Amino acid sequence: MADVLMVYGSTTGNTEWVAEEIAKQMKGAGHTVAVKGAGSVTADGLCQGHDLVVFGCSTWGQDEIELQEDFVPLFEAFDSIGANGVKTAVFGCGDDDYTYFCGAVDAITEKLEKLGSKVVGGKLKINGDPGDARDEIKSWTDGVLAAV
Numbered sequence: 001m002a003d004v005l006m007v008y009g010s011t012t013g014n015t016e017w018v019a020e021e022i023a024k025q026m027k028g029a030g031h032t033v034a035v036k037g038a039g040s041v042t043a044d045g046l047c048q049g050h051d052l053v054v055f056g057c058s059t060w061g062q063d064e065i066e067l068q069e070d071f072v073p074l075f076e077a078f079d080s081i082g083a084n085g086v087k088t089a090v091f092g093c094g095d096d097d098y099t100y101f102c103g104a105v106d107a108i109t110e111k112l113e114k115l116g117s118k119v120v121g122g123k124l125k126i127n128g129d130p131g132d133a134r135d136e137i138k139s140w141t142d143g144v145l146a147a148v
Ligand SMILES: Cc1cc2nc3c(=O)[nH]c(=O)nc-3n(C[C@H](O)[C@H](O)[C@H](O)COP(=O)(O)O)c2cc1C
Pocket: 009, 010, 011, 012, 013, 014, 015, 016, 057, 058, 059, 060, 061, 062, 064, 065, 066, 068, 093, 094, 095, 096, 098, 099, 100, 101, 102, 103, 128
């Protein structure tokens, strides 16, 4: 069974809700999952000792991609998280009326790949109310678990 760390940044609670849904499903499959807010973790060595690290972040801004505010300091310190060789997965909530729909998911994924992480499961980008995306969340989580 896998040891999973989940780190999320969420302002209005949507990405937090999705994080808890994913965690519930993973725990139900017998895995150990710790869910933490991005503002409460230390970047240094964050990924070390875990089989999978799942990052969730909503997107803000208008003309450029802005990560959810709690996630910004962590992202700026991503070089120190020890992602090289570690499996990760990325999800987030957004709104496809914006130019950069779930741009934070793209930015985090790109950075993790540059750091040598294997990003599994593809990108989960949720448009609007995540309560309407339960099936999407479930099948993404199944795909991530199959790759761990
Ligand atoms: C001022 C503002 C800017 C936003 N910018 C974007 C954006 O660039 N891309 C996007 O996909 N969603 C954007 N959104 C939508 C939020 O990401 C969306 O409401 C999301 O569900 C919030 O998730 P959270 O509650 O986890 O923070 C924006 C929302 C607001 C209010």
